[in-house]
Amino acid sequence: MREQALQLLQWYDRHARAMPWRVPPEDRKNGVMPDPYGVWLSEVMLQQTTVAAVRDYWRKFTDIWPTVADLAAAEDAEVMAAWAGLGYYARARNLLKCARVVVTDHGGQFPRDHATLLTLPGVGPYTAAAVAAIAFDQPETVLDGNVERVMSRIHDVHTPLPAAKPELMALAQALTPVERPGDYAQAVMDLGATICTPKSPACGICPWRDPCRARMAGTASELPKKTPKKKVPTRRGIAYVTRRADGAWLLETRPEKGLLGGMLGWPGSDWGDAPVADPPLDADWYRLDATARHTFTHFHLDLTIMTARVPADAVADRGDFIPHGTFRPAALPTVMRKVYDLASGQLIID
DNA sequence: CAATCGTGGCA
DNA sequence: TTGCCAAGATT
Structure with a gap:
């Protein structure tokens, strides 16, 4: 040898x-x-x-x-x-x-x-x-x-x-x-x-x-030498966190392709310079003061968080309500879990 | 080939 | 805080 x-x-x-x-x-x-x-x-x-x-x-x-x-x-x-x-x-x-x-x-x-x-x-x-x-x-x-x-x-x-x-x-x-x-x-x-x-x-x-x-x-x-990498831009977005009166959370499975593909997430806007989005359902939306900040490989993200409580019979245009007993925050990708950590305190059900 | 695609630890 | 880095693959 x-x-x-x-x-x-x-x-x-x-x-x-x-x-x-x-x-x-x-x-x-x-x-x-x-x-x-x-x-x-x-x-x-x-x-x-x-x-x-x-x-x-x-x-x-x-x-x-x-x-x-x-x-x-x-x-x-x-x-x-x-x-x-x-x-x-x-x-x-x-x-x-x-x-x-x-x-x-x-x-x-x-x-x-x-x-x-x-x-x-x-x-x-x-x-x-x-x-x-x-x-x-x-x-x-x-x-x-x-x-x-x-x-x-x-x-x-x-x-x-x-x-x-x-x-x-x-x-x-x-x-x-x-x-x-x-x-x-x-x-x-x-x-x-x-x-x-x-x-x-x-x-x-x-x-x-x-x-x-x-x-x-x-x-x-x-060593090794590496070709210089460009610095990452900042994008903004909106995330809607909805809680039904029975404790269920409104989430959606993201498309297979692209960022966080196939993962569970909060309905929201696209992520860009000036995001606009319709809420996933009609409700009395409350904007959190705190935003969720997260860094991906090629951009920073600053997410505005909107929360709402809705009746037990509410129907959503996007996403699915996941029962409180089934929902596990650990099943979320990190950026979505950050949103949950910030929003959940505003959405406690007695 | 260059861009896309997560996250957490560490200097 | 910012940048760099970690047993890459896919398009």
């Missing part, structure tokens, strides 16, 4: 991070392999998301749906509700699609090869490689943010991302060993997460200290 990969694997044997979905290196050496379903689930959840944020969600999902068949049989709304708060909700929609494809088209078994994995909804180049390597020990190369950073430093690559990706992928592939590819994939990512960090990397204790070109050049902390 290549010396450099071996050094990283030896470091991983001593410093592998413990995670609920991970089989530690000492067990993998004894032939223990992780459940592909759990690996796939973790990889989808970890897309652009921290390990700390994923842990409890992964446990919740595997507790409620222990197998891919269980997940495939789940109600859409239940899965979206369970995902609420984790963000990037297209992942949850594709997660369910993928589970159903695995059951109907692949006999309930995850494909083992990269090409077939790539055909699954929500599975791109990174996730396909991660599942193939970690769950099936195939010599695939994972290229995530960690690996991009590690490779750009080891080889002192100054080409800015994302243009540098093909180059970094080639470098990463050249290092990928044929032995223990699953542990190796996890090892590079652990290295990036704990040693070769974005700011102040711990080069002094790095297993790849000697071959690292950026450390030699003193450029490690400024």
Whole structure:
């Protein structure tokens, strides 16, 4: 095996991070392999998301749906509700699609090869490689943010991302060993997460200290270069929070496509410069002084909150009344939960 | 290729 | 407060 990969694997044997979905290196050496379903689930959840944020969600999902068949049989709304708060909700929609494809088209078994994995909804180049390597020990190369950073430093690559990706992928592939590819994939990512960090990397204790070109050049902390991103605009909107006399709340399921697609939310306006919207029903509307502020990936949102109490026989033009006993604020995406937190005090039913 | 798509933690 | 960042995929 290549010396450099071996050094990283030896470091991983001593410093592998413990995670609920991970089989530690000492067990993998004894032939223990992780459940592909759990690996796939973790990889989808970890897309652009921290390990700390994923842990409890992964446990919740595997507790409620222990197998891919269980997940495939789940109600859409239940899965979206369970995902609420984790963000990037297209992942949850594709997660369910993928589970159903695995059951109907692949006999309930995850494909083992990269090409077939790539055909699954929500599975791109990174996730396909991660599942193939970690769950099936195939010599695939994972290229995530960690690996991009590690490779750009080891080889002192100054080409800015994302243009540098093909180059970094080639470098990463050249290092990928044929032995223990699953542990190796996890090892590079652990290295990036704990040693070769974005700011102040711990080069002094790095297993790849000697071959690292950026450390030699003193450029490690400024790599990888990235194309500058523009700052985000502020948009405004209106949210209508309606409570019926029997305690029910007026909510609507958002369209499948677009922001917060498929998630539960308060009826409201579009979000833009000067939002206008008709209330979801005729009522005596009260405007809260406080607004709900939230930052998405590409814009800030400032939501004006309107509240109203309506009779038990009220009929809405938009949305559906959800009974008080059924409604769970935790099933809302964060921005909608912020609105609830601000509005609920005004809508207490005796 | 560039834009879209969440959230929470941290300097 | 602001900006950056985290195991990307899709269009």
